[in-house]
């Protein structure tokens with residue numbers, strides 16, 4: 655079995671609230687090996703977004719450790735964590751979060767430039783990704799000129815731009831109608847499988863979850879096989 659691309663080992667996360675301390679994650683364990691797509695299905699408010707933030711090195715756990723390619727993220731400098739976030743991890747959110755003043759192509763080029771890719775190669779990658787998602791010819795369109803499904807395809811293309819080892823997605827098609835969601839989701843899984851990355855995808859939709867390799871849930875702050 656190959657080394658996990660991402661591993662959460664006993665991670666805990668607590669929040670201080672007016673009603674006292676809220677323990678959201680309490681010893682959550684999860685390992686994703688390259689090429690594996692895992693669905694995270696859990697009731698609202700149980701900590702899916704919190705878990706994804708920790709997995710994406712956006713926040714640090716109160717206890718436990720997140721390993722990226724076997725390296726303990728807690729031991730890394732802020733710069734090293736940022737470099738992993740930029741190059742090693744792709745994020746897709748429920749709402750696309752594209753930059754409205756930039757074209758579809760530029761939205762995919764910019765994160766590559768930030769990761770040090772030369773502009774020419776970044777432009778070629780953006781064109782190839784847009785073509786892969788059926789958006790050839792739309793390179794120069796701003797997000798506002800694209801449909802919701804097209805915007806989300808650009809957001810997925812952006813997440814894949816730097817060839818990340820890990821893709822994290824929080825309800826990536828939750829904002830789309832059922833038919834468009836099904837299609838975009840299929841394209842997302844196809845692309846993830848094609849690139850051989852590991853993916854953790856939170857969804858409330860059991861039909862979409864069933865298309866993944868494995869389904870996990872959150873119960874009592876821990877990960878369980880669903």
Ligand SMILES: Nc1ncnc2c1ncn2[C@@H]1O[C@H](COP(=O)(O)OP(=O)(O)OP(=O)(O)O)[C@@H](O)[C@H]1O
Pocket residue numbers: 669670671676678696697698699700701702703704705
């Ligand atoms: N920064 C914070 N401060 C205080 N409480 C927080 C904070 N972030 C999250 N929480 C609480 O932690 C719990 C889990 O939140 P989280 O957003 O991870 O849930 P979720 O499973 O993603 O929910 P949903 O499916 O509705 O998005 C919630 O009760 C939320 O109110």
